[in-house]
Ligand SMILES: Cc1ncc(C[n+]2csc(CCOP(=O)(O)OP(=O)(O)O)c2C)c(N)n1
């Protein structure tokens with residue numbers, strides 16, 4: 001730990017003191033400054049001064065020291081080697097040194113500071129950014145309280161297997177802390193509160209240690225299964241002068257190649273798949289990079305096997321003849337081989353569960369069906385948090401990254417496919433294509449129900465939005481589960497960045513900031529980012545609207561404003577039904593009305609273009625059109641649509 005005291009500067013610090021001036025601003029030589037610092041120890045702040053009251057102020061009487069190079073500058077050098085484009089943060093004095101180095105020494109470029117109004121928003125922005133960009137964005141969080149605010153969003157990313165590069169400020173040396181707030185925001189072991197749901201953390205004790213751990217953290221975060229990492233940047237390390245900069249170096253980053261499935265297991269899986277009469281491929285977080293979707297398509301086409309996309313990522317083009325996501329249960333129950341690619345819940349895929357007074361479940365697979373799992377989730381599991389789901393009894397489990405294993409599996413499948421099997425596959429493919437067409441027609445028919453209803457149906461909302469974006473290079477940057485997955489059923493998704501999955505941990509409050517983060521990544525490519533934005537989700541931390549306006553992040557948010565925490569309405573109704581007490585009271589504590597929130601007004605107050613509230617479906621298309629004009633001009637815009645429950 002780099003140590004220094006105000007009364008007796010360390011030799012390293014002394015060497016770099018250039019001036020000492022509260023009373024006199026004249027520059028003095030290092031030797032003179034040294035002497036001045038030693039002969040005039042600063043007074044303790046008097047009780048009741050700003051410092052002891054917990055306000056952030058320099059204690060009276062402390063000399064101002066200038067130095068040409070604080071440790072924070074070197075930390076910025078380290079970040080620059082990691083190609084971190086942005087750093088999202090709500091400011092906090094525990095990282096003031098690093099903050100100052102980023103904006104001055106680093107020129108506020110790579111990383112550029114993104115001002116957030118809540119740490120949960122900083123982290124969720126980084127979460128959305130990663131899924132659109134494929135590389136992490138840095139997040140700075142203030143000591144203790146900032147990390148406490150960030151915690152839920154970190155958990156979401158952990159469950160979603162998304163790497164986050166988090167740096168938390170802290171002040172380790174108790175003899176150096178400013179009285180008051182620097183104590184309440186310091187902690188012995190900062191990472192402890194989130195350690196159960198991150199992959200790695202460290203508290204570097206020197207700048208060279210910081211450099212090595214910063215590079216190591218990046219490598220660990222980016223190796224499947226990807227997860228958040230946390231570095232604690234000690235305040236003294238950030239603020240103190242670099243004593244021997246010439247000796248510092250930033251180690252080279254070597255990314256680890258993702259683990260591939262064992263070759264014997266790959267060959268066995270290929271044999272089963274080629275011999276199967278009704279194989280099914282199920283994918284959840286399988287398309288890890290933009291190349292992933294093409295590999296899943298290649299495997300599915302080689303086998304002419306249907307694919308169920310569970311939507312952790314966009315794994316498969318929605319209109320592809322082999323995309324049968326809307327008949328998952330039927331296909332799983334008829335399958336003789338089921339290949340699960342990075343499934344979070346294999347058990348839930350092959351079992352039916354009833355949420356009744358007596359909770360029951362049963363397998364839905366055919367007797368003798370073979371289950372094959374490929375997931376990096378088998379390589380790294382933690383206790384305590386229960387995102388692992390129930391234990392699945394599979395026949396073959398490859399502890400490996402699915403995307404990295406697919407090329408070998410595709411090769412093996414192709415090698416084993418004889419002319420006879422090709423004819424069987426082609427016949428299967430023809431039947432599946434017909435079934436797929438029927439699914440699309442069924443979705444269109446179902447979407448037409450309540451077409452003219454007010455509040456507006458979620459299908460109409462999705463269809464009207466699609467009509468206006470489909471010819472652009474668009475990217476849907478919000479989840480779809482709370483609008484009955486209508487976009488997946490009606491829109492044509494065929495590019496990997498067109499859908500980014502959900503929060504992972506189902507921590508609500510993810511949607512709005514994750515959309516802004518993804519839109520930030522999409523901006524430089526001129527992609528049109530659109531989000532369907534739930535009302536309850538936005539109300540957790542609506543300040544992200546200001547962040548989007550301030551940083552000119554083009555994003556069209558179409559509100560699915562059902563004026564409720566509707567999922568919870570349904571849960572309370574379920575309980576009331578179970579107890580035979582009627583559902584009339586279920587709105588208490590679950591609705592967001594009386595007064596209704598003026599979301600357009602809220603957005604405008606933060607500099608976001610806004611339309612609505614829209615209650616008549618006929619007004620929806622013109623409102624979206626106007627909002628799109630603002631987005632095309634480079635601004636965020638919001639359309640408040642008063643919509644039906646789900
Ligand atoms: C942080 C957090 N608090 C509470 C919940 C419980 N919860 C699950 S869904 C939901 C409602 C969300 O409302 P909204 O975003 O408007 O979506 P809707 O259900 O209305 O479609 C809530 C509160 C949660 N998942 N996360």
Ligand SMILES: [Mg+2]
Pocket residue numbers: 534535536560561562563564565566
């Ligand atoms: Mg709602």
